[in-house]
Amino acid sequence: MGRSSPKGTAVGEQTALFEFGDPPVQRSVVKLRPLRNPIWTENKARLIERYLYYFVLITKHGSYIDGFAGPQYADRSDAWAARLVLETEPKWLRHFFLCDKGNSQYAALEGLRHEQPIRKRGEPKRAIDLYHDDFNVAVEQILSTGTIGGKEATFCLIDQRTFECKCATLELLAGHKPRDQNKVELFYFLAASWLPRALAAQREQTVVADWWGRDDWQSLRSMKDHDRAELVCKRFRDELGYRSALAWPIRSKERGGRVNYHMIHASDHAEAPKLMYRAYHKAVTPKESPEQLGLPL
DSSP states (O other), X not given: OOOBOTTSEETTTEEOTTOSOOOSOSSSSSSOOOOSSOEXXXXXXXXXXXXXXXXXXXXXXXXXXXXXXXXXXXXXXXXXXXXXXXXXXSOOOXXXXXXXXXXXXXXXXXXXXXXXXXXXXXXXXXXXXXXXXXXXXXXXXXXXXXXXXXXSOEEEEEXXXXXXXXXXXXXXXXXXXXXXXXXOEEEEEEEOTXXXXXXXXXXXXXXXXXXXXXXXXXXXXXXXXXXXXXXXXXXXXXXXXXXXXXXXXXXETTTTTEEEEEEEEEESOTTHHHHHHHHHHHTTSOOOOTTTTTOOO
């Protein structure tokens, strides 16, 4: 990726993709070193899209799974992750699995698929599969398609509201590939500031138990936000077997910068934390060209 300076800037003022700096990790996976540019809730889709841009430049292929893929804001297409990822160039992601059980959200996905432009010369064929179902059910169908083999670079977005994604679904995703291949990479949204209230208000305890996957979920109510996120990261590493699991704060402008979510990024790729660190700081800036990143097309 080119010769670089000690600070990670490549000669000729190019910034090598994996030389943007150390990942924001000190002794804890959640006690991050200060982040210069906070990601606000309304910009989280752009963070996802920017990471996937880097992801594709490295892999040059891949599959994208979105478990809760419908738009969260009816009037903001720029905050819709599925749309942004589909529109990102180069269009090297080949397989899309988009799932949402909501009727209006699914209708929006149908519209999104219908409006995709005709493939240009030189672009790979793309398949966009839609699932009008609960992701915890659809995930078995997605993984059984035969598309996501051991060497298929695969990314899964789980932008759940609070308790929608069951622990068993994470286990299926993490355990799908052979042991000698990188696991399905995850972006998993963990509620932060309102989670204790949601836990207290949830009448059907089986919903929380299925989400957490253990019987000790009541202890989460008294934990601080960053301690809960650190515990989830530890479970992703210890129980799901990911090499790296880091929590990234997604903040609310309306609530004075309080953390609304922690986005748990789980990956087996050794350079993924640095890649994510770059995406976090660059999410709302113009994209760098592959040449600027020191990568050949």
